[in-house]
Amino acid sequence: MNYLAHLHLASHCDSSLTGNLLGDFIKGPLPSGLEPSLDAGIWLHRRVDxxxxxxxxxRAAVGCFAPPWRRFGAILVDMLYDHWLSLHWARFSPAPLPLFLQQSYAALLADEARLPGGLPSPLTAMVRQNWLASYAELDGLTRALNGIGQRLRRPQPLGLALATLLPAQWHACEQGFLAFYPDLMRFTQQEWQARPHFPDIHRP
Structure with a gap:
């Protein structure tokens, strides 16, 4: 999943928003050396993914992309899921999306001092440029995908892949998301309730 979904799921479970986004940047075994709440968020991020x-x-949505785009299918579908989450936000959250984003950005900035080196640069850019608000529009989604594509080892114009989906495929994938996301919310809540304990390794 991409940033918006991870933030929403973290909020849904009352987990650390920052920890859940750090799951894209912190690799290796846990505990990581960060605070236990952040490690728990990283753990939940991994379970969600x-x-x-x-x-x-x-998997069906990834399969809708023909070669050569299918090899990037997981990235494309994760971004599409943020797009559809934006469009159908009111089904999944009582808070309006602009307010949710404002509160989420504030929480990330408040945690910045707790992280060695601060927030990873993509998260800082996300907050300052309000990337997530643009995902509801196809132009914004296309720009975001092209930005991701430029950071690949072999840069690719990933935004072009969206135009390869037939209208019937687009509709089927959107309906698939609407069937999938409640499953993911239930799974995330269950996993969070059964989460492991992460000790504070900074304490003697």
């Missing part, structure tokens, strides 16, 4: 990648709806 594993569940998503194995889900039949996500």
């Amino acid at each position: 594993a569940f998503t990648d194995a889900h039949p709806e996500h």
